[in-house]
Amino acid sequence: MRVISGACKGRILKAVPGSSTRPTTDKVKEAIFNMIGPYFDGGLGLDLFAGSGGLGIEALSRGLSKVIFVDKDKKAIQIIHENIKTCGLMEQSEVYLNSAERALKAIIKRGLVFDFIFLDPPYKKQQIPKILETIDKENLLSESGAIVCEHSADVHLPEKAGNFIRKKYEQYGIIAVSIYIYGSEH
Template sequence: MRVIAGDFKGRQLKSVPTHQTRPTTDKVKEAVFHKIGPFFDGGKALDLFAGSGGLGIEALSRGVSSCIFVDQQQKAIQTIYENIHTLDLTDRTEVFRTDAKRAMKAAGKRGLTFDYIFLDPPYKKFSYKELMEALLDYELLAEQGVIICEHDASEEIPASIGRLDQMDSDVYGSNIGVTIFK
């Protein structure tokens, strides 16, 4: 696993040493960032279900100013810390070991908003509709922000949720789907 483009292009990232996480493939990561970027002039990102932190780190490499990483697994949190220390990104990141709903509630209480929110939960274990409704309820998405959902290709994702509408949806390989909301 590596950073695809930007300041850290080509740098290797450690993956979480467990079978409980599924890193986003380089092919999928590259396609996603070409749709939402491919490069940024600032902005804030939230990487929920962050795993190794690959999506948030890619966003930072491509010009996002800061990123908050959230994961529930201790091994994932350790891996995120190792990756952000290796790339000297500690001053642009925050890392929290908690579940997604608590993290969203805490971010809402802090009055945070994000330009890019990455949702990559374990496939078929979370409702994207409920996750995005919570993001809207806590007012976490910036006015022109986007939410990027990685999901099982067979999973039905609604065309709209609240004020969010699908901007793009693609399938990669036989089992990876990515749907982008704005």
């Protein structure tokens, strides 16, 4: 697993040991950033089920100003810290050991609004529709922002979720990526 492009291109990232976390493959990561970028001129990102931090680190490498990483696994948090240190991205990163639900509550209290939100929850515990609802209700996404959802190809996410519409859907074997943006009526 490596950083594919940008300032940290080629840096090797550690994966979380064990089978509890499934890192995004380089092929899927490349496809995601081709859909939403590929490069950014600043902005704030949220990597909500961060795992090893690969998606958030790739976003920082490609130009986001700051990313908040959240995971509820202590091993994952340790690996995220190691990976952002390897890439020299400590100043642009906040890392929290927390559940997605509790992290969203803390984010709402802080009044943060994100340009990109990455959702890659455990496939067996699909929480994406509920999280999309919270993001919409609490206005956590900027007007021109995007939500990137990585999920099992056999999970069918809705075309619309609150004020969000699914702009893109791609399938890569057993993995699918759905990208949501605000609909025109928002």
